[in-house]
Amino acid sequence: xxxxxxxxxxxxxxxxxxxxxxxxxxxxxxxxxxxxxxxxxxxxxxxxxxxxxxxxxxxxxxxxxxxxxxxxxxxxxxxxxxxxxxxxxxxxxxxxxxxxxxxxxxxxxxxxxxxxx
Numbered sequence: 101x102x103x104x105x106x107x108x109x110x111x112x113x114x115x116x117x118x119x120x121x122x123x124x125x126x127x128x129x130x131x132x133x134x135x136x137x138x139x140x141x142x143x144x145x146x147x148x149x150x151x152x153x154x155x156x157x158x159x160x161x162x163x164x165x166x167x168x169x170x171x172x173x174x175x176x177x178x179x180x181x182x183x184x185x186x187x188x189x190x191x192x193x194x195x196x197x198x199x200x201x202x203x204x205x206x207x208x209x210x211x212x213x214x215x216x217x
Contacts, residue, residue: 107176107177107178107180107181108178108181111178111181111182111185112181114185115173115181115184115185115188116135116139118185118188118189118192118199119135119138119139119142119188120135121192121197121198121199121200122135122138122142122188122191122192122197123135123137123138125196125197125198126138126195126196126197128141139173140168140171142184142187142188142191143171143173143184144168144171146183146184146187147171149187150180150183152180153170153171154171155168155169155170155171156168156169156170157169
């Protein structure tokens, strides 16, 4: 069963596995971050690079900080999820993050392969 319409469970597992490895190996602003934090950072950058809606950043209700609204990975289409995974892998290669085996399946279906719904 696909819990995320538009993308497969396998795509979801793959990019979350990559994000988990980024969280274990990388830092930003001199700090380490959770997998969820890295997902938000990378999803924002990915959407901006692709010209996709990147959500809005608004002041918190109490005025102490900001909150990002509207940007959710579950809204990615299958193709966008493929591109996001490829973006993450390229980022890892450029930033010294080693990706251990995350999937036996290719990221993109083979030409002529049945893609299903």
